[in-house]
Every structure is written in C-alpha cells, then in structure tokens.
Amino acid sequence: QVQLEESGGGLVQPGGSLRLTCTASENIVNFNGIFWYRQAPGKRRELVATISNIGGTHVPDTLKGRFIVSRDTAKNTVYLQMNNLNLDDTAVYYCNAMQGLTDFWGQGTQVTVSS
Numbered sequence: 876q877v878q879l880e881e882s883g884g885g886l887v888q889p890g891g892s893l894r895l896t897c898t899a900s901e902n903i904v905n906f907n908g909i910f911w912y913r914q915a916p917g918k919r920r921e922l923v924a925t926i927s928n929i930g931g932t933h934v935p936d937t938l939k940g941r942f943i944v945s946r947d948t949a950k951n952t953v954y955l956q957m958n959n960l961n962l963d964d965t966a967v968y969y970c971n972a973m974q975g976l977t978d979f980w981g982q983g984t985q986v987t988v989s990s
Contacts, residue, residue: 876900878899879898879970879979879980880897881981881983882898884967884986888988888990889962891988892958892959895954903953909926910922910924910971911923911968913986914969924938924942924955930946953970960986964988965988965989966985966986968984
C-alpha cells in the first residue's frame with residue numbers, strides 16, 4: 876500500500892512563504908503524476924500543482940508566479956513552494972499520487988495565513 880506523508884504546513888503571515896513536502900513510500904517516478912490539492916472550509920477541493928513522472932510541471936494560471944512544484948526523486952519527495960501567501964490560501968493541502976487507475980492520498984497538512 877502506497878503511503879504519502881505531507882509536512883511543512885503551519886501559520887504564516889500574509890506575504891510570507893511556506894514549503895510543503897510530500898514524501899512517498901516508493902519511487903515517485905512509478906506514479907503517473909503527483910498532485911497537490913487544497914480544500915478550504917466550505918469549498919471544493921482544488922488542484923494547485925502537478926508534476927508528472929517525467930518531471931513536467933503545471934500550476935494553474937491563478938497561482939502561477941506564487942506556487943512552484945518540484946521534486947527530488949532520490950528522496951521520493953515532491954515539494955510545493957508557496958510564496959506571497961494571502962488569506963485565500965488558507966486550506967488543508969493534500970498530496971495525491973496516481974498509479975494506473977488507483978490514486979493515493981496523504982492525510983493533509985494545514986496552512987493558515989493570518990495576521
């Protein structure tokens with residue numbers, strides 16, 4: 876059973892930065908892709924970043940320039956660098972991995988942006 880573990884969340888002031896980490900229990904190149912989602916209270920889960928098994932990345936236009944996704948295959952880890960955070964970025968951030976038709980989820984990490 877694949878396991879994903881997120882870390883790096885916390886409380887940050889507006890304009891601050893955080894780097895989230897998603898560590899997988901197996902080689903991340905075995906997955907079709909690794910995805911970062913977030914879900915704010917009362918809102919639907921939202922895709923915020925994607926990195927494919929060959930390292931291609933995608934961030935929605937609304938977050939481009941602030942969110943950067945990267946990986947370290949030697950550590951089976953994917954990172955989400957979040958800069959210039961604002962109140963709307965407050966959410967639980969989840970790591971998701973696709974392997975064939977199966978997807979796996981981490982437990983999530985809370986990001987709170989507040990002054």
